[in-house]
Amino acid sequence: MSDPPERSASDPDEEIMGATYRALREHGYADLTIKQIADEYGKSTAAVHYHYDTKEELLAAFLDFVLDQFVQTIHEVETTDPERRLELLLDQLLLAPEDHYDLxxxxxxxxxxxxYEAAFAERFRQNDEYVRYMLRTVIDDGIGAGVFADVDAEHAASALMTIVDGARTxxxxxxxxxxxxxxxRAADEYVDAVLAEDA
Amino acid sequence: MSDPPERSASDPDEEIMGATYRALREHGYADLTIKQIADEYGKSTAAVHYHYDTKEELLAAFLDFVLDQFVQTIHEVETTDPERRLELLLDQLLLAPEDHYDLxxxxxxxxxxxxYEAAFAERFRQNDEYVRYMLRTVIDDGIGAGVFADVDAEHAASALMTIVDGARTxxxxxxxxxxxxxxxRAADEYVDAVLAEDA
DNA sequence: GGCTTTTGACTAACTAGTCAGTAAGTTTCC
DNA sequence: GGAAACTTACTGACTAGTTAGTCAAAAGCC
Structure with missing residues (x-):
């Protein structure tokens, strides 16, 4: 009913997400404390707890924050040509992370x-499902257009995500x-040798 | 100099490795405490500290223990036919972990x-280098035998390890x-479509 | 006796979360 | 227009719990 119709640039929740981002990049997850987030926020630890009851809740919100941003960037790939689109998606998945190494x-x-954290598992699962859906769709489009062989698109998408996650790890x-x-390079070889129509 | 020439079955160090193994499987790494290891060991925490000064030292020793076992299992692959040997290596790398899910x-x-832990990084790096060396060698053998195309064996081994690490993650x-x-399946497709001589 | 191994009690440090109280802004109602 | 009531954001001090590592003394072993 009384939802704030718009949030100012100094929305506390968003500022805490930014503070968490900086604290995570600097200290990593295992050593992350509410104190570190509070320091980045420039307020007391109790102030952080005022906005997020528990650390787990805060970090779940942070995952939403950062995974949403990630989805946005791959959503910006607008090319429709299947071969080109798949290449650009793989670029986003495999080359962009260089800019956020600490993260x-x-x-x-x-x-x-x-x-151990169902809230994390659920968010990573949803994100993976979405990316796999994007890949599967473009592969199916390619099959329809005759540029890709009639492969199992679901499996091919999973195979490419395995390469992506291997690279991240x-x-x-x-x-x-x-x-x-x-x-x-491995993803390209897979696309060229397994997916491409002629091979 | 005074290395123990042989270790009895009740060697304290080995028992602590076993206790660490069980504690890790039960509680995971992030929540692992010396107390949990001591409970599995059946002694006090101070007894654990008598054998390993710090937790870091103990866990570095544990990594040696468990990665050495892993190397042993893939060293048991004795087939020399390149195609068959590569398949068996991939089986070890990709199917065996099912038995040790908690680990x-x-x-x-x-x-x-x-x-954050140089001792961990060093051990994982060495292990990866060894496995990649095994893969590179079998691929080179296959190229020499004419069953694999004249690919960059170093890269192909890295590509396969990327798939392996993606699967683990x-x-x-x-x-x-x-x-x-x-x-x-993805590794097989890669071998068949990228490595195999005819394709 | 002398060595290794183990114990129990301890400490020092850290951390998530609580709580009462403060201050500033906003809404309600006359 | 102004007072009362309420909300949002925060602070400082605190608690309750956890944990790696220490140490003097005891126990077991050759």
Whole structure:
């Protein structure tokens, strides 16, 4: 009923998301404390607890915040030509993370907590389902247009996401941005040799 | 100099590794405490600290323990025919983890701590290098035998490891053992379409 | 006796969350 | 126009719980 019709630029909730973002990039997830978020926020820890009752609730909201942003960026890929569109999607999935390396670390930490945090698991699952849907659709379009062979699009999308997640993990664990390029090349080989009509 | 020439079955160090293994499977890495390890060990926390000064030292030793076991299992693959050998290696890398699901969770948690724990990073790096070396060698053998095309074996091995790590991550994050089979199929497609001589 | 191993009690530090109270702004009603 | 009632945002002090690591003393073993 009395929903705030618009939020000012200094909306506390959004500022806390920004503070959490900075705290996560600086300290990682495992060592993250409400104190660190409060410091970035410039207020007391009680102020943070005023807006988010528990740490878990705050971090679930943060995942929504950051995964929504991610969905936005891949939603900006507007090309309709299947081959080109698939390439651009893979670019977004595999090359963009370079710009957010510190966050990638924290995100892998959070992913590894999915088995213990249902709120995390649900959000990562939804995000993965959405990206896989995007891939499946473009592959199906390509099959319809005759540029891709009549493969199992669902499986092909999962295969590409496996490469994407492998790249993300390897980038963090081996502190090696080249893992993204290796994966990009592997994804291309997969598209060219398995999906492409002639092969 | 004074290395113990042989260790009895009730070697305290080994028993603590076993206790750590059980504690990790039960509680995961993030929540792991010395107390939990001590309970599995059946002794006090101080007894654990007598054998390992710090938690970090203990867990580094545990990684050696468990990664050495892993290397042993893939070292048991003795087939020399390149195509068959590559398939068996991929089976070990992609299907065996089903038996150690709880440990897979803990291992992903530890992998995500590599950026903060040099001791972890070093061990995961060495293990990855070894597995990649095994893959590269079998691919090179296949190229020499004419069953594989003249591809960049180093890259192909990295591509396969990307699929393997993607499968491991996805299995844990999405609580879905089918991710391993999806990856197995993707790896086969990669081998058949990119590596195989005819294609 | 002397060595290794283990215990129990301890500490020092940290952390999520609580709570009473403050201050500033907003709405309601006369 | 102004007072009362209420809401939002916050603070500082606090608690209750947890945890890695220490240490002196005891127990077991050769």
């Amino acid at each position: 990638s670390i924290a995100l892998l930490e959070m992913r590894s907590q999915a088995p 390897r980038t963090v664990v081996f502190d090696d941005a080249a893992a993204l390029e290796t994966a990009r | 897979s969770i803990a291992l992903l948690e530890m992998r995500s701590q590599a950026p 996805r299995t844990v994050v999405f609580d879905d053992a089918a991710a391993l089979e999806t990856a197995r």
